[in-house]
Amino acid sequence: MKKLITMIALLSFVLFGCSNAPEQPSDVSAEAPKKSEAVKNYAPNPQVPDDRQLEKAGQTHLDEKGELTLKKTKNVNGIHSIGPIEMKVTDAKVMHLKPDYSLVDYFHTLTHDEEFDFVKVFVEIKNTSDQKVNFAPAAILETSKGEQITWEKDIYLDGLTEEIGPNETKAGNVGFIIEKSDLTHFEITTSDVFSADGKKIEEAEKIQIEF
Template sequence: MKKLISLVCISMFMIILCGCSNNDFSTGSSAKAEQVDSSYLDAYAVNPQVPDDGTLLTVGQSVKDGKGEATLQKINLTEQSTGIGSIQLTVKDTKLIHLFPDYSMTDYFHGLTHNEEFDFVKIFVEIKNNSNEKLNFAPIAIIETNTGEKLSWEQDIYLENLNGEMEKKTTKRGNLGFIVDSKDDLEWIEITTSDVFDKDEKKIADAQKFRIEF
């Protein structure tokens, strides 16, 4: 009888112990990471040159498709806005990505780099023309890094037609990307926008400068 009671007690102890372990595991696995509002990507058409990085939210994550393999190196999801006259520019996300392009994309990137794989800074922007007239604007005229690199709008790898004319009361959204050399030492980028011009090419607002930290 005593032996039976002992076995029952041991069994109950094991059940309780397992139950505690399962609860702990469940709590850990069900703990939700900080939710990211990615609704700004809903109407975004995937770029024909660069893999879609929309799901890359954790450093080390990779995504692979017919355009190559992209791996997230650094990320800043803090939204940042600035006004340039009647233009409202909002940076939605900024990422440092390592890209190994597919062989089929070699010719496209050859004009910008001779490396088979490389790192680039990617910025997703939203541009609003709040005026009642057509304006001309470029969200990034120059991009500089803390490592001393200086790149111009002409070196953008996405080519999503974010520069140039904007009809009245319209919005543009999309990516700009710039190949960089010193990924390990990259701590911040500084963006200088273009001036804002009216339909007669008259400057109506000066360029703005702002910094994004990694």
């Protein structure tokens, strides 16, 4: 497993510029009372409807990207230190998406179903060092139903696997299509942390989230 995580992180390091998501704000005010500037200025995803107003199971949001229904939710607010990376997991959700017809082709690269369930987490990552590093907040996701999914199948593409600069903060979602949504928990394995020249700084961490 360690070899797989290292290979995934190295691949992310080589291909860190491939995401098509808009660049996220990088400055975080030390005096922000509750939310960092990166979180407050998070741009809605171009492929997935905005779920921020969905707080209770059964609630639905409909917009030009499709219809999104919340199935499970958990407020996490856990902070994890992984070498120079400070990673905050804000919330976790299991949702059902009926994509708009205009987006069906996009999702067909990941599933042949016209509608599907997925699990997502909103994360904030900060590089607390004065050097550039490479890090992926979710290299592998494993559900309580035994499904294992790697970072290449993230449906959000919020740019969180790209290089992160000195004292830079990024915020966004990572989400993965799943076959079985009646989860009791899931586990995220982060990537290792690498320096800009590819040297491993810190081992990956496993983060388990219970519903």
